[in-house]
Amino acid sequence: MKFVRFLNHNDEIRFGVINEEKIQLLDRTFLDPNSQPTDSVLNLEEVRLLAPVEPSKVICVGLNYALHIEELGHSLPDDPVIFIKPQTSVIGPEATIIHPKISQRVDFEAELAVIIGRTIKDVTEEEATKAIFGYTCANDVTARDLQKKDGQWTRAKSFDTFCPIGPWVVSDIDPSALDIQLLLNGVVKQSSNTKYFITPIPKLISFISQVMTLYPGDVILTGTPEGVGPMQPGDEVVVKIPAIGELHNTIAL
Template sequence: MRIARFSIGDEVAFGVVEGDTVAAIAAHPFGEIRFTGARFPLEKVRLLAPILPSKVVAIGKNYAEHAREMGSEPPAEPVIFSKPSTAVIGPGEAIAYPQKLTQRVDYEGELAVVIGRMCREVPASRVPEVILGYTCANDVTARDLQQRDGQWTRAKGFDTFCPLGPWIETRADPSDLAITTTVNGEVRQSARTSQLMHDVPALIEYVSQVMTLLPGDIILTGTPAGVGPLEIGDEVSVTIESIGTLTNRVAARD
């Protein structure tokens, strides 16, 4: 099932994407799905960020080759950092390049996990019970600020630096999905989630030992090798097998 958050006119709603239509659902997608009966052509609605999370918890250096391209060996345990909820944007929205503050903004294509229920201290064997589904993400990063600060909050926390979408796929198997990032149609990252050093069950178990996870929270699972800079005017796309494609353009920040 593909769950989208969309707007049509002044209305914002959740819906289930079925072919080229969206069937609206009542309230939110957590719990029993109840359809309202309203249906809209997919081309007539605007897809929004599929969820507005209370928090975005991200994992650094979770692909060995990416850790090495960043100048370090793969860590023994997951490296946790966070991005503010205000960084989240949806498909088609612009990534705002803050030129006054940074001279290098990088793409980082990632698989994102959407939490479906409040949970903490979840054993790996029960992780599927707390997941609503999966979506595409771009962990946009001001690389020069990351290196300068020595910690990652500012570099990864700018408004618009967490594109998500195009929808939440509830039936994907995250264990071995192809993930590709392109810039202006050129492939820059290509990997499979089977290359994750810490897989989805291990990540949720690890993070939920630290903090309570709430419905709609996002876990970014890490980016593969091949990260690189974006320029104003670029179009960046993250495609994940069985899920879809998230596309955003880069624009100058006002």
């Protein structure tokens, strides 16, 4: 199923389920286990899709594809490398990524995002799997020059608009072998498959849960494949995971 968060014609935030280009409205967020469908139905083109969730935090996994580690000149880490993007970095489909004036190189990083569906802490891999609500597309936008300058990643990853996610959350797919691509102005720049993860999703979630409590709506970015590169103002960037959909964004100063 495809779950959406959107603005209706009255600029009210609503939630729904997509079925054949129609949105069946829900009476509350789809993350609430008590949510129910209403009698209201909208056409998809009538609404403006938003980031499908409002996470308390976005936890990102770095260096989860061997070829990406190679292109960055890093070594294979002993444990998953994690960092956090703030809530203020999150934007939705068709929104604008702002290129910071203090950065000379802002890169795209296509990723599969995991949406957490229940509160968890210190869980096993089996429990972690049961806590997943669904999946969406993400772009871990990075000011690469600032990342190299700082020697750690917080500033480079945390600018407002640096975490596009969407266009919706898909709940009924197997994430273990998903094709993932990034297109810049229609040209494929990244193309890989989640079967090349160094650390699989259940293990990642379990690992993260040993550090911090995860809440419904929290987002985990699972790492980007090789092929990362710069974006310029005026560019259009698309993260494409065929089993989910396409996340379109543009770049501006």
